[in-house]
Amino acid sequence: MVKEVIELDGTVKETLRGGKFRVTVDGQSREIIAVMSGKIRTHHIKIVVGDRVKLEFSPYDLNNGRISFRYSGFGKRLDENDGIANEEKKPEVKHISAEDIIVDSDI
Numbered sequence: 001m002v003k004e005v006i007e008l009d010g011t012v013k014e015t016l017r018g019g020k021f022r023v024t025v026d027g028q029s030r031e032i033i034a035v036m037s038g039k040i041r042t043h044h045i046k047i048v049v050g051d052r053v054k055l056e057f058s059p060y061d062l063n064n065g066r067i068s069f070r071y072s073g074f075g076k077r078l079d080e081n082d083g084i085a086n087e088e089k090k091p092e093v094k095h096i097s098a099e100d101i102i103v104d105s106d107i
Contacts, residue, residue, distance in 0.1 A: 006057040
């Protein structure tokens, strides 16, 4: 028996109840409903909004899919308010010179 599967990549746009996700397929403007595969559930892999995932579809139903893989290395998450990916900001470092330091004997 040959297993016919269509594989596409997508981005998670929304988390729904019951372990389902609304995913936008790359290169297309359509959104589909996807569930996590059994291996992702058993290994407790977390999927959040903004993650890039690999989707599997049956050739008989292209509106529902299964998330079979979560790509790593995508540390940017979508902000809930504006939907824009925020980068981590490094703290600002203020450099001071030797003249700026006040010693008790100078007072």
